[in-house]
Amino acid sequence: VTSAETDLRPAVGVIGLGRMGAPMARRLGDAGFEVRVFDVDPSVAARVALHPRITAVDDGRDTIVPAGALILMLPSSGVVRGVIDHLVTDPAGSIDTLAGGGVVIDMGSSDPGETCRIGEQMAESGVPFIDAPVSGGVAAAEQGTLAVLVGGSSEHLERARPVLAPLAGRVVHVGRLGAGHALKALNNLLSATGLIAAAEALAVGTRFGLDPGVMLDAINASTGRNNSTEKKFPAFVFTRAFNAGFTLDLMVKDLRTAERLAQLTETATPLSALVAELFSAALSELPEGADHTSVVEWVERNTGCRLEPGGNSSNF
Amino acid sequence: VTSAETDLRPAVGVIGLGRMGAPMARRLGDAGFEVRVFDVDPSVAARVALHPRITAVDDGRDTIVPAGALILMLPSSGVVRGVIDHLVTDPAGSIDTLAGGGVVIDMGSSDPGETCRIGEQMAESGVPFIDAPVSGGVAAAEQGTLAVLVGGSSEHLERARPVLAPLAGRVVHVGRLGAGHALKALNNLLSATGLIAAAEALAVGTRFGLDPGVMLDAINASTGRNNSTEKKFPAFVFTRAFNAGFTLDLMVKDLRTAERLAQLTETATPLSALVAELFSAALSELPEGADHTSVVEWVERNTGCRLEPGGNSSNF
Amino acid sequence: VTSAETDLRPAVGVIGLGRMGAPMARRLGDAGFEVRVFDVDPSVAARVALHPRITAVDDGRDTIVPAGALILMLPSSGVVRGVIDHLVTDPAGSIDTLAGGGVVIDMGSSDPGETCRIGEQMAESGVPFIDAPVSGGVAAAEQGTLAVLVGGSSEHLERARPVLAPLAGRVVHVGRLGAGHALKALNNLLSATGLIAAAEALAVGTRFGLDPGVMLDAINASTGRNNSTEKKFPAFVFTRAFNAGFTLDLMVKDLRTAERLAQLTETATPLSALVAELFSAALSELPEGADHTSVVEWVERNTGCRLEPGGNSSNF
């Protein structure tokens, strides 16, 4: 990459090249950005850097583009904190160059309380910081159709819009700093609640002799329906595939994030706390790497039944 | 109504003329049936009998039409049991006339375990019996667009179809006797879970500074959505109207029915049991006659916040 | 047994000769009563009737002694109901002979709501009826040191006292009819709550690196202590014996009884309902016949730890 070329194209940094970060970096490269990438595993970064407009750097601090955008796609707030602590140690003060025109974008599923604390620290150095967690999974990352929930000031979001554009089908500004992370966790909490609640209700009916498939159809035509009854049960449970593509341990992580947010805000949430604990117990009993929809298998075990459509049809 | 005319028209009995039973009886009359109605309050029956094809009778046993259909629209399994105990005491043995061609249809939200017990007793006398609870509320009852979930044998359902036709937009045969009542309760359990879970999640976000309206929009575009986030929150909660038309005490009754079914089938349902208890606590604290959506007001009280869209928008 | 002899000794009937009923019948025989016993399994009754003052009868109705006491020691309210329905069919009207001076005593762990209903029916025939469930287990039954909680009128209790005397170390009149059964179930609910709550708390500490034995000692010297931390953990859990002598399925039955009582009285009990569901889930996963203290093994499985004293002592 010659310096002349670089000047003509906007540049962006990406730290964290996992299942989501890698395709996102490529989307940015495809869209004409010069992308500087870093991952804790250099071989991963090297592979992503096969793309003509992507360069792997040896130190996270070198992903910083003066007045540019820096995307973090990391597994947890703890890692975000560690990366940022490293960035600010740059003797060249590169992170300060973000203050004028740049922005740091945390696109992982971080802890909103931690996001606020990091934001306070960034604000002291004048570095714009927003949270912008995504949903849609790997497929949407590859196709640039992620849904992005943004928390932070409108001004900071405007700085980020150009790099979010090639990644997102939809960018929604949902509130103050941390609001994106909060809403992501709360949405997943509701999703998890709908999944396990449906499993319990179907288990009761199945043990009474109803066909889970007939029940699901009736519920989906009525007030009991939710995203899990409409989407997840037909595709991942009734097929016994249990492969929604979002693992149980990541769901438990999000449920714990929601729980911590409830504690931080001193909000009593008896039902939600129980959902988190039940998923956590399921995680302890199910094999490593299990999909989050496998929580239904755990409910089956606890109730002594199997939620298979057709299973009870002979009872009519 | 002359006797000649009566002979030409099919006849049907209806016991229980409450908010649902009265318009259902009128629909049947409009559809050309000769309807014999009974209610524990004779003045209610007299008012319904103003319809040219409806006759009020003084004793529930006189609603029985030989080889005809008898609809029960009563508040609980206890009342159904009492009515049936009375019907079988008829020295003329009128209920036995139902054995050949007739059918008794329990269209209330009864207890499925009780329905099975009553069904066993009816089977001994050879009287066909099905459960056919409805959803859709008073408006659907008036327009004949109720959704009906039927439990029982196919043969018995066929006997009931002619009288269900003018009442129902949709008749779904969901399984064995009691299956309709079971599924009704389980659907409402899932609906209640979705409502209170959404209230908790929105309360956490609101206390963190998010706008409940913005959150709801994002959730409804994502995996957290359920029937309550899509329908009930916009129409009955955010408007502060709390008038979905289904009272909290009736919801608690259905939750208790679902809980008893879980006990009868020995199914462990930690989440569902907690939902029932929380609604029950809300019933104890909220004013009499409160709508079931008022459980959100109870969550607001327990969490010290108000779920009003726009309330937190200044925080961006 | 000659008629002359019979006249000289008080007589008593016992129906139900299980692990508790059989030694109770023998205690009464030892105390000088003429005892008439019945069990659904005649070989069991024959074995108990080896006692010189015990006679096995072929029909439950023949256990009735005019103006005497009739003890029921049966597994559930359903069986109590069935037995009583049979007793009242005696063409000789023997149960009516209990009205003058006699009393029926339900000493099983029955459902208090059912006990009330049976009591109403008995009251119509003028037959005194009390509930008198016991605690203390088989050893106390053999030694006549059972603790008995009595519900019913003081007058009826006085009729029962002579036959309770050889069975009980303590007879406490706790309230109206059904009060004994209610209190038995509520006590066991509290006991179950203390057991599983302690298991959870010890699991957290164990995973943090504390020694369960050290924790238990500290808790037992402080405000966290309960009967399970003081008695059951040292004797049945830390020894890995899990043999308290009260099976998990019987505990679940009592928890369900307490839950039904909460429903009957329309009392919101979120915590207690959850305890019942957790024990029920444990019952589904644990081997048949497991002791109720094995619920701790189920908690261990859900939390991935083992509550063994000494296990973590190396961490100091």
Place this chain on the structure above:
Amino acid sequence: VTSAETDLRPAVGVIGLGRMGAPMARRLGDAGFEVRVFDVDPSVAARVALHPRITAVDDGRDTIVPAGALILMLPSSGVVRGVIDHLVTDPAGSIDTLAGGGVVIDMGSSDPGETCRIGEQMAESGVPFIDAPVSGGVAAAEQGTLAVLVGGSSEHLERARPVLAPLAGRVVHVGRLGAGHALKALNNLLSATGLIAAAEALAVGTRFGLDPGVMLDAINASTGRNNSTEKKFPAFVFTRAFNAGFTLDLMVKDLRTAERLAQLTETATPLSALVAELFSAALSELPEGADHTSVVEWVERNTGCRLEPGGNSSNF
């Protein structure tokens, strides 16, 4: 206090002079220690310094006695963290003087996870650090009969023993650093569970018509008993005094600490999580400053009954 005298007596620092810290400082003074005290409110420190052997200092760093003990009695881990961050800023490096022979003792009810983090930081500077939370309340602090649960190395505990001696009736070494704080929170969790569980069970029985006093006596003679049924109900609930001397907000803080520990150790605790949420909801509804036993009043409100002995005695 002359310098000569000071040299002859051991010295100790105390930071935090609240309801507990102040009497503890005085106990140390009475026992012959030279005590240097600091509180964020200088007037409080001045009042405590009226004691002849207590000196108030203007900066927390001046409480450090070379090779001496420093006691922290602070409201939360956040405050502990802030104080320690301040101590280590001393240009004179006074905290380093603790490395040789000294020890820092956190006697508050801190978060065990935070305690571990602070301990790691202290270990880097070679400063011994232990946690030593207390129970027994203000009276025990004044009389020097506190129960102290110590976490940390045996070597560090030995350094602390001389200053713990005048404060404690009992010092128990319960495990690794953080173990004291963990066990304190877990004990209070069990205590809270026993309290609210008893309230629920008594509410069910009361609504069924039993006398709460009669029930409590029976439970306390049986397996349902716990510290709350034996101590708190007779003294603080049945008297309607609700003055156990430990406020509801402090109990909620401890329950939240236990919950965070469960999260940190990834331990599924459905029951305990629900207890925390119910206490949190009660805190939201009850007046500020309410005693933790007032959670029973909240249960009464949710169940529509009053747990007063004698109230139902007329039902026998």
